[in-house]
Amino acid sequence: MNQKSADIILIFIVLIWGSTYLAMKWGMESFGIFTLIALRFSIAFGIGIFILLKCRSSIYLHTLASSALLGFGYFCGFTLLLYGMKTTTTTSAGFLMATTVVFVPLLQILFFRRIPNTFILLAVCLCLSGVGLMTLKNGLALDFGAILCLFCSICYAIVIITTKWVLNSGENALTIGVLQLGFTSLFSLGAMLIFEMPFPQAPLESWGIILYLAIFCTLIGFVLQTIAQEFTSPEHTGLIYTLESVFASLFGYVFLQEVLPVQGYIGVILVFSGVIIAVKYGKTIEKTGGE
Template identity: 70%
Template sequence: MKQTTADLILILIVLIWGSSYVAMKWGMDSFGIYSLIALRFSIAFCVGILVLWPSMSKIYLHTLASSAFLGFCFFCGFIFLLVGMETSPTTSAGFLMATTIVFIPIIQALVFHKIPNKFLIIAILLCLSGVGLLTIKEGQTIDFGTIICLIAALCYATQIVTTKWVLSSGENAVTIGVLQLGFTALFAIGPAFFLEMPLQTVTLTSGMIILYLAILCTLIGFVLQTVAQEFTSPEHTGLIFTLESVFAALFGYLLLQEVLPLHGYIGVILVFSGVIIAVRHGKSSGKKQNLTS
């Protein structure tokens, strides 16, 4: 797979994930945070095992360990995101999650001593400026929800960098992609059982929301992300993921009537510009990158 193809797959994924912010907001009307995560990832894992088992490789102890760590990153990221969304609008939460692009090169530099090229640096600055404009509100300081969403972004950045490292060590992308869903569900089941039982009556609407989140946003989204990441860099992944905030704002406007101010739309343009620069001019050398180089 070419890096451009992998980047385009990631763009499709973040389009789907952009809609998930609205779905999660609706889902929290019927389920607790832990229950929402447990149901979403349990269904995704079970369907993934049934459908993708022929494509999965033999499972070793190090495969389970890697999947468990990635699942823990997902679990923490979703907990912080959903808590943040309780006090922040869908649009703001989406754009705060785009700060993942800032944490990725920091982690890369600290852990792997890897510095992004000049095009990626320009793209990061554009995206960061755009996110800044999108989160500015007149007379408002950074609140609790903002801080929590930033912690969620750090968790996702850790997951993205670790995924690339795990795949570079020879792990099967589909196997890791499916198993991490199971571990995420496992981490959520305990708190859901002790803190949020019994569940409210599941309506047709809430059931459809869970299935949408589980199958399209989780199983297809996260497995494709893991496969695509094998052929692109963590920096590219993080930059493309800033589009998730743009799509979240779009769906927030269409479905929740959340409207951006003028400077917010300028921020959208900056984010799009940064991603375009990254995809067109920030290519890495070779088919795959070795993070230890």
């Protein structure tokens, strides 16, 4: 697999994830936050571990440690996101989640002294401007929920960088991709048993939403993302993540008849332009400092 193929896979994954805002919103009407995360990741892990056994993948102590680290990151991220979605507007949440595109290169500079090339920096500016045009209407009020979403964005940026670091250390992408689901499930099950009623009475359609989130958005999405990240850079991953807000808007239009203003469609064009620039030209990362 080359970098362009990996980027295309990530775009496909983000297309699926664009639907999760609707699905999670509907799911939270019947399930508590930790229960929703626990069910979603437990079902995904149950299917995924069967695949690992069929492939006879080797699992070592350092593999479990790496998976636990990533699983904890996802648990924290989803907890922050879902609590944020409960207490802030969708507009604010959508913009703040897309700021992952900014935090990834900033964290790369901070921890690894890596400066993204000019095309990546241009793509970051285009994507951030585009998401702002798509989501900002009367200003962005940083209420408590918005702050939670901002921290979730930082958390996702850390997970993206950590995933690349783990894969560069020689871990198997499929094994890590599945085991991280198990640890996310484990952390959320613990929180569910402490803070929520473990067995809610939910209608049948709510369980259908859980299955959709588990199979498509979690098992397929997270495993393919981990595999694809082995062949692309954290900056590319962060940039492609901004498409999630574009696809979420499309799903909102189809299912909720939400229509973007003119500036929103200009924002869509800017985001797509930024991602295209990153995929086509942003292949290298310049290093600075005493390396």
